[in-house]
Amino acid sequence: MEVKAVAKDVRISADKARLVMNLIRGKDVVGAHAILSNLNNKASKVIIKVLDSAKANALNNHKLNEEKLYVSKAYVDEGSIIKRGMFDSRGHIGRNDHRTSHLTVMVSERD
Numbered sequence: 001m002e003v004k005a006v007a008k009d010v011r012i013s014a015d016k017a018r019l020v021m022n023l024i025r026g027k028d029v030v031g032a033h034a035i036l037s038n039l040n041n042k043a044s045k046v047i048i049k050v051l052d053s054a055k056a057n058a059l060n061n062h063k064l065n066e067e068k069l070y071v072s073k074a075y076v077d078e079g080s081i082i083k084r085g086m087f088d089s090r091g092h093i094g095r096n097d098h099r100t101s102h103l104t105v106m107v108s109e110r111d
Helices: 014-024 029-038 042-060
Strands: 002-010 069-087 093-109
Touching: 002 042, 002 069, 014 029, 014 042, 014 069, 014 093, 029 042, 029 069, 042 069, 042 093
Parallel strands: none
Antiparallel strands: 002 093, 069 093
């Protein structure tokens, strides 16, 4: 049984979040939390929250064993783009895109 948690429209680009998400895929939940807590970037702080939420869903809603939990799937999708204009040279208007992403973490019990 896979239990998931999703954080939508997080203000970080998907490419930056994927670098961190690739580190925890397939790891135990305790080990993944240790890896994320030792990283010093914005993506790791947000992914810790999603990982903790997936762990809480597994424990409280589905009564899974905490010691056997591992990150079965973890992926980042691109969210909506917040488009802002900024003044450019020669009277033009340039675009300043603020990218968002959807973070998904699925945990399941290891046999």
